[in-house]
Amino acid sequence: MQYRCWLLRPALKRPNLSAQTNALVERIEFDGNRAVGLTVNIKGISHTIKCNKEIVLSAGAINSPQTLMLSGIGDQDELQRHNIPVVKHLPG
Numbered sequence: 189m190q191y192r193c194w195l196l197r198p199a200l201k202r203p204n205l206s207a208q209t210n211a212l213v214e215r216i217e218f219d220g221n222r223a224v225g226l227t228v229n230i231k232g233i234s235h236t237i238k239c240n241k242e243i244v245l246s247a248g249a250i251n252s253p254q255t256l257m258l259s260g261i262g263d264q265d266e267l268q269r270h271n272i273p274v275v276k277h278l279p280g
Contacts, residue, residue, distance in 0.1 A: 204241075216243060216259040218275050 199205055210230065217225040217236060225238040245252055256262060260275035267274050 213247070213255055214258065216245070216255065216261075218260070221276060 196207065200207060208228070208230065211228040212230075214227040214229055214234060216223050217227060217238075223239070223243045225236055226243065227234055227236050229235075245255060247255055253262070256278075257267065258272065260267060260273050261278055263279040264274050264277040
């Protein structure tokens with residue numbers, strides 16, 4: 189696997205970190221209100237990745253809120269309008 193960011197290479201040796209290039213996060217998976225994994229699209233195929241401890245969402249000012257809303261976190265009325273099951277009502 190090639191990594192474009194040379195700053196990331198030393199961290200990839202950590203046993204508690206993995207990286208996947210060319211993957212698009214579709215949504216965060218929840219068990220109740222606890223994030224337990226991600227659904228990602230890799231080359232047109234959806235995969236579910238489970239996490240044991242934490243998920244760090246860092247997708248920028250546009251994509252972070254979009255990912256949260258696609259995952260069911262956001263304004264309840266807006267989510268229901270798009271048939272997205274509500275995990276947490278967070279208006280604004």
